[in-house]
Amino acid sequence: MNSAHTVVATVTQHPAYQELLRKRNRMSLIFFGLTVIVYAGFILTLAFDPELFSRSVGSMTMTIGVLSAVIVLLSAVVLVSAFVYISNKVYDPLLAQIMRDAT
Template sequence: MASPNDVVSAVLQHPAYKELLQRRTRLSFIFFFITLVIYAGFILTLAFDPTLFGSPVGSLTISIGIMTAIFVAISAVVLIAIYVYISNKIFDPLLAKIVRDVT
């Protein structure tokens, strides 16, 4: 049986592991910037134009601020769902390949 250090070294040298790191890092940055734009846009709008958030949406009694907050919450759930889907379809098989090759 291989020692834990040998397994770690083998994983770190595996080309699929390097691919996994690159793809996961790239995807993480994309999701980070999408989230940053959504949340920063929400907070900056609230900070610099708070009256906008108090305005009603058309003839409805709900305000733009409530609708925007709902959008922010739903966008977080959607982004999480997309990440989990991508992780299950791309990252997990890649990780399973690495484990098969190393052990």
């Protein structure tokens, strides 16, 4: 049991782990900010200009509300996919290297 505590202490004190935490937290905040902007923009537009969402898109029968809702959903999929890709390609290899150094 003491060995597990030693590994944890070694990993948390590793300078590369501290850098990994800073990078991951910064990236999380960026993605959080983008998500808030998209969703807040949608909700605030709905709250303060609901007539906008009832207008048709050009000569189509689809409304701006339906189109913007689809864009909000697609943005969520894109943001989650981008975060997972970055996590798998950047953060996971760094963490694996830190674990190899710690053991």
